[in-house]
Amino acid sequence: MFACAMLIAFTSCNDYLDKIPDTRVYLENVEQLRQLMVDGYNSYSLACVGELSSDNVIDNNSPSDDGVRYNKAPYSVADNQLYAWEDVTLDNGSDTPSGIWEGCYGAIAVCNAVLEKVAQFEAEGADANGALSPEDRAKLSAVKGEALVSRAYHHWVLCNFFCPPYYGEEGGTTLPGFDPNSDGITYITEPETTVMPDYQRESLISNYKKIEADLEAGLPLINDLYYEVPKYHFNKAAAYAFAARFYLYKRDYPKAEEYATLAFKGNDPATMMSPLWMITSFYYISDIGRGATTIKNANVWMCFNSYSTWWRRFVYSTQNRYTTNREAARGTLRGPGPTWDKCLYTNSKTKETFAMHPAFNGYCGSAGGQEYGMYFAGTCFEQFEYTNKIAGIGYCHAVRAEFTTEQNLLVRAEARLFMGDIDGAFEDLNVWDQARQHNASSDDRMVPLSKENIVSFYTKMLNAYTKCAGRYEINHYQDSIQWGIARPINIDKVCPSNRYHVTPEIEPYLQCVQHFLRLENVHTGMRWWDIRRFGLDVTHKIGRSEIRELKWPDTRYVIQIPYETVAAGYQPNPSYKKSTQQAIGAVAVEAPGSVVRVN
Numbered sequence: 218m219f220a221c222a223m224l225i226a227f228t229s230c231n232d233y234l235d236k237i238p239d240t241r242v243y244l245e246n247v248e249q250l251r252q253l254m255v256d257g258y259n260s261y262s263l264a265c266v267g268e269l270s271s272d273n274v275i276d277n278n279s280p281s282d283d284g285v286r287y288n289k290a291p292y293s294v295a296d297n298q299l300y301a302w303e304d305v306t307l308d309n310g311s312d313t314p315s316g317i318w319e320g321c322y323g324a325i326a327v328c329n330a331v332l333e334k335v336a337q338f339e340a341e342g343a344d345a346n347g348a349l350s351p352e353d354r355a356k357l358s359a360v361k362g363e364a365l366v367s368r369a370y371h372h373w374v375l376c377n378f379f380c381p382p383y384y385g386e387e388g389g390t391t392l393p394g395f396d397p398n399s400d401g402i403t404y405i406t407e408p409e410t411t412v413m414p415d416y417q418r419e420s421l422i423s424n425y426k427k428i429e430a431d432l433e434a435g436l437p438l439i440n441d442l443y444y445e446v447p448k449y450h451f452n453k454a455a456a457y458a459f460a461a462r463f464y465l466y467k468r469d470y471p472k473a474e475e476y477a478t479l480a481f482k483g484n485d486p487a488t489m490m491s492p493l494w495m496i497t498s499f500y501y502i503s504d505i506g507r508g509a510t511t512i513k514n515a516n517v518w519m520c521f522n523s524y525s526t527w528w529r530r531f532v533y534s535t536q537n538r539y540t541t542n543r544e545a546a547r548g549t550l551r552g553p554g555p556t557w558d559k560c561l562y563t564n565s566k567t568k569e570t571f572a573m574h575p576a577f578n579g580y581c582g583s584a585g586g587q588e589y590g591m592y593f594a595g596t597c598f599e600q601f602e603y604t605n606k607i608a609g610i611g612y613c614h615a616v617r618a619e620f621t622t623e624q625n626l627l628v629r630a631e632a633r634l635f636m637g638d639i640d641g642a643f644e645d646l647n648v649w650d651q652a653r654q655h656n657a658s659s660d661d662r663m664v665p666l667s668k669e670n671i672v673s674f675y676t677k678m679l680n681a682y683t684k685c686a687g688r689y690e691i692n693h694y695q696d697s698i699q700w701g702i703a704r705p706i707n708i709d710k711v712c713p714s715n716r717y718h719v720t721p722e723i724e725p726y727l728q729c730v731q732h733f734l735r736l737e738n739v740h741t742g743m744r745w746w747d748i749r750r751f752g753l754d755v756t757h758k759i760g761r762s763e764i765r766e767l768k769w770p771d772t773r774y775v776i777q778i779p780y781e782t783v784a785a786g787y788q789p790n791p792s793y794k795k796s797t798q799q800a801i802g803a804v805a806v807e808a809p810g811s812v813v814r815v816n
Contacts, residue, residue, distance in 0.1 A: 244334045245344060246346045247338065247344055247353045248356075256327045257327040257364060258367060258371075259317070259320035260323075260324075260522065261319065261320035262312055264615065264741050265742070266314055266378065266745075267745035268741075268744065271748055272548065272753075272755045272756075273541060273735070273739060274542075275539070276300060276539060276759055277537065277540060277590065279759060280761070286761070289536070289538035291530075291538045293313075296539055300539055300757060302757070305776075312527060314378065315780075316524075318379070318782060320523075326408065328365075331364045332368070333408055335364070355443075356443050359439065361438055362436070362440065362456075363435070363450055365434050365435030366431070366436065366439065368406075369428045369459075372404055376424050376425070379790065381395055382750050383425060384711060384712050385714065386422060391421065392774065392775065394791035399417070399419065400421045401418060401421040403417065406427075413785070418788050429467075436457070439451060448519055454480050454518045458476075461474075461477035461480060466746075473632040477625050477628050480620075481625070486625075487648045489515045490622055490623065490649075490652035491509065491621070491652065492514060492516075493505070493580075506598025506600070509596065510595075510616040518622070519619045519620045520619065521617045522615075525613060526613045527615055527740070528592070528597050528598055529599065531590065531591075532592075534589070540590030540592070542590030544700050546590060549736060550577050550581055550736075550739065551572075552573070552700055554674070554732065555671050556664050556666050557660070560575055560660045566587040567587060567588055574653060574736070575663065576654075581594065593740060597615075597740035598615070599614065599615060600615070621737075623737050624737060626648060627645070627649060630645035630649075635717040639722070643666075646666065647666045671726055671729050675728035675732070678702045678703035679699075679725075703728040704753055706719055706731070706751045708750060708752060711751070711752040731753075734747055752769035754769065755767040777789060
């Protein structure tokens, strides 16, 4: 018995060693390609990198207008670098530039593996199961379309973080310090077959041409019939919405307007808006996050599931140094607007009186304590996946509604503005505004949106911003309350156009679009993309005594290539020089967790 057991063990060991240690998936038929595309999407969040770089968060360790500041720790030390617009070298997790880089190129690798097999099956007219049937060919075509659109999308995401904003081909130039021949990223169209391949950067213009080629080739092939859950893939509506957004950033407004309209598929956008604001049955704040991103909602066209601890940055009382507080809150969740300027509320703890859209009333959580900031649960909530409930361990997930009715509506409004269709743009803005006036916490102090109150409100806001030179200085809001809601839009400098320009007539409406986009996309990271393409200036107060200003043109509108990629030989972006720092006060030393007043 003992000898026999020894023989069996020995034989099993030999069998194991005789096998080739290859864990790759071999794609043999069309159905496998369809199933593999589930992995053809980024599984890491874009939110943290984008929000910390933007004006949607502040540093609680900096002094407020009345001199109050805190001594809070960041959730990750890399958050300090992101908020200061510095190269991130202290973390490479899912909520960092490294995560975005790895996640996007991982998705691209899946798309390329699928496309390689699609080409083979098309050329041979067969897969491992034999000759392709008409049904197989239709499915293969749909898979090809999804892979092309997804490849285009993930390269575009990389461009919007790691490259200068698109500057067009009509006299635009790349940012200072960048080589126009290599200011893009590597556009990968074939599976990687060698160890440590030598990837070279391309021009951003070349990147955009390849993105457009993939997008236009893939769009006609998208077929919702071959998805088990269409809203987890580039379905027809989501693909059109991506095309609309791409062409908006490219400043090809007729195509942006065309694709945005196609995305509605003939439906009235007013009938497709989020039902969130009309739901009164939420008991837990977590229900709001689930209610906002569920694929059951007509306004949600496509969802991504990502690994992210973004929500925890807001709720951990000892680790919420960077939150939506003070001027960031007053510019977003607790700020005025053209129809809700008279809707006043009072913070029960700080006694601050502020204007806030009633739609956010009851839908926001506090960041550890009301004095530390707040968050909108609809776009910032964690869904935890337990791997061991007894040990209490698992993965933090954040569901991201990547394409929605509301976002697409505002894309179309902006495109119509530049095309001279102010009436059409106003109709879209009004649909967005009306959807939030029919909410569970509606307020009779709201007024209907009109062209007159758009022009009046945003002209006042912009004049106030200009008066204080855009600086977030202590006490300057006592003379001019505007909270950065409106600020000069420099899109004509970022991406010059021979045909389209910001004119005094459309500027108030364009300010309204960027404000509504900021509210719609709060906590998602997309505000950073709008800051880049509009060339908006941003001020970050850091710690006790430092101010950093971002003004166009500046290399810090671009996130640095992940440090481990640079270490492997990839060409980095120009690095930030710290000589631009400005001191605004004396240095104080305090005990952790204490409140300090800076006089």
